[in-house]
Amino acid sequence: MLVDVLAGDSSSPAARGSFHFARSPQAGEEIEIDGTVVVVTRAWHRPSIYYQGAKFAILVEEPVADAQVRPEVRDHADMAV
Template identity: 85%
Template sequence: MLIDVLAGDSSSPAAWGSFHFARSPKAGEEVEIDGTVVIVTRAWHRPSIYYKGAKFAILVEDTVGDVQIRPEVRDHAGMTV
């Protein structure tokens, strides 16, 4: 599933990119994106027949410091688009 990832504060998030995930992450989950572990703070569906691209988006906060990447975290994220 292709998901747009936004990072930072919810009032002015920066686009991080679009990534393939095995399933859509939920708020509070840790996910690995490009070797960086982050926490999902918000996740939402944004259906549109007029917008090509990801129909789901997540907002992530700063990286999780000094953690071992667990297999269940690693399995979420896939390739960068």
């Protein structure tokens, strides 16, 4: 599943890119993006037949300090686009 990842404050998030996930991340979940562990703060579906690209988006917090990448976190993401 292709997911758009946004980072930072919800009022002005910065785009981190689009990534493939085995399943859609949920709010409160820790995920790994480019070797960095982040926490999903919001997740939503963006259905549109006119918008090409990801139909699902997540908002993440800045990297988790001193986080070890656990196997269950690493296995969640398939690959980055």
